[in-house]
Amino acid sequence: MIRKFKTDMPAKEDLEQIIEAGLYVANGMGKQATITVAVTNKELRDRLSAINAKIGGWKEGFDPFYGAPAILILRVRTSRISGIIVRGLIP
Secondary structure, rough: OOOOOOOOOOHHHOOOHHHHHHHHOOOOOOOOEEEEEEEHHHHHHHHHHHHHHHHHHOOOOOOOOOOOOOOEEEEEEOOOOOOOOOOOOOO
């Protein structure tokens, strides 16, 4: 399977609509306050891609976001979920 996204940046309105749709998904009895961050800055997106590739064990230069020009990061504030926090990127 080949995965690749268009290089065109989605319209701001389209990203906002996708984020809004995400507010209506099931989320642990409504107790998880989800925060969605849209990353549209290419430099930051590329840094996150490199970090994600390293964590995932992929070869240097592999893009785990398959060329998507924008990415959405979901963060859930809850004490019951543990995860990796990359210092300096996400408070």
